[in-house]
Amino acid sequence: MRSATRFGSVVAGLTVIASLTPMPSRAAASTGLVDQFQLVGTEQNQAICCSAEFPALARGQSFTVGVAGTLSGLELSLFAIGNPSDLNVSVLNMFGGDPRTAPVLGTVSVSASNVGPAVSTLTLESVTATYIDLAPLGISVQPGDALAFRLTAASPLPSLWAIQTSIFTDRYPGGAYFAVASDGSLAFFGDAAFKTFVQPPALQVSIDIKPGNAFNSIAMTDEGLLPVAILGSANLDVTQISPNSIALGNVSLATRGSSRAPKLAYAFVDVNGDARQDLIAFFDVQTLISIGALGPSTTALSLSAMLLDGTPIQGTDSISVVH
């Protein structure tokens, strides 16, 4: 029989004022899309992780991937009590269903200094979510993949980490919160408050640097703007490109108009006469040179952008530098 006290982790008497159930939304470009999430904690619980006082070997949550791409991040309602050690966050392949024996796909460290202190009123709103960057692990995911994240202390100290959870109710059907105790026993109960982020793979698109110029010749002394067409196709509606996400060699679109009200330099035209609209984007040549994207030996430039639905796109075209 499970009980709250068994885990030494329930703060009695605290009341969650409100719970959040937002719709999945697009995060900042670098974090990818919100994939899985569970943000309800009406049972006002915290579960303690990773200390000598409550010697659970690990806490975590299993989840089921919803979209293909690269697992790019994890957001947790973590807070520190006392002066905890740094936290190790591992991503597990949960195909076998047991986090004690599941293969570790990668581990990142979360510095205790990046996490807020304990809060007096425990609500999801009062606990600042901690974003944990998983992109360096390069974990490719497919819909239906059974994964988990597991939290362990970098060193066992008599101080505590905590994670907001919903202990008694199964609120997230794709997985469960779990604890591995120091005697090796495993318990699943409820769900953590968490979000996972997935960066979808880039859609490869055709671009045409200097449309109408077969040589794509650029002089290092060019003072003007370099036009680059992103070609519309059956797979790409260029009106779905977010203009401020467009970059060539990491250089954003040039601007035009008055300095007080600059406009991004792009337009919709059909540059190749295939009756599909293309997006022609303009970049400042000297800016490309000054940040090192363009030099005397450059032979190609790559463009990246994001569609309004969060899908990244990428295309490359050759150039010839005129000496």
Ligand SMILES: [Ca+2]
């Ligand atoms: Ca669940």
Ligand SMILES: [Ca+2]
């Ligand atoms: Ca076209």
